[in-house]
C-alpha cells in the first residue's frame with residue numbers, strides 16, 4: 896500500500912484559508928485592544944513540545960494535520976489554540 900501524500904493528510908484548502916483568516920482577524924483584534932499578540936518563549940516552547948509529541952504533528956513539514964498550520968509559528972500567537980484542545984489560548 897502506498898504512503899499517503901502530505902496534502903492528503905491536511906484539511907481542505909478552504910478550511911485552512913478559513914482557519915488562517917480567523918487567526919489573522921483574532922490577532923488584529925488583540926492589537927486593537929492592546930492585548931499581547933505573542934506568548935513568551937517559555938509558553939511557546941511548552942506548546943511546541945506538546946505538538947512534537949502529538950500523533951497529528953508532521954515533523955517533516957512541521958505542520959499540524961488537524962488545522963494545517965505551521966506549528967513553529969502558530970505556537971507563538973497568544974490567542975492560538977490546538978484544534979483538539981491539547982493546549983489553549985494564553986491570556
Ligand code: SF4
Nearest residue numbers: 946949952959977981
Ligand atoms: S495543534 Fe494540537 S492537534 Fe495539532 S499538532 Fe499540536 S497538539 Fe497536535
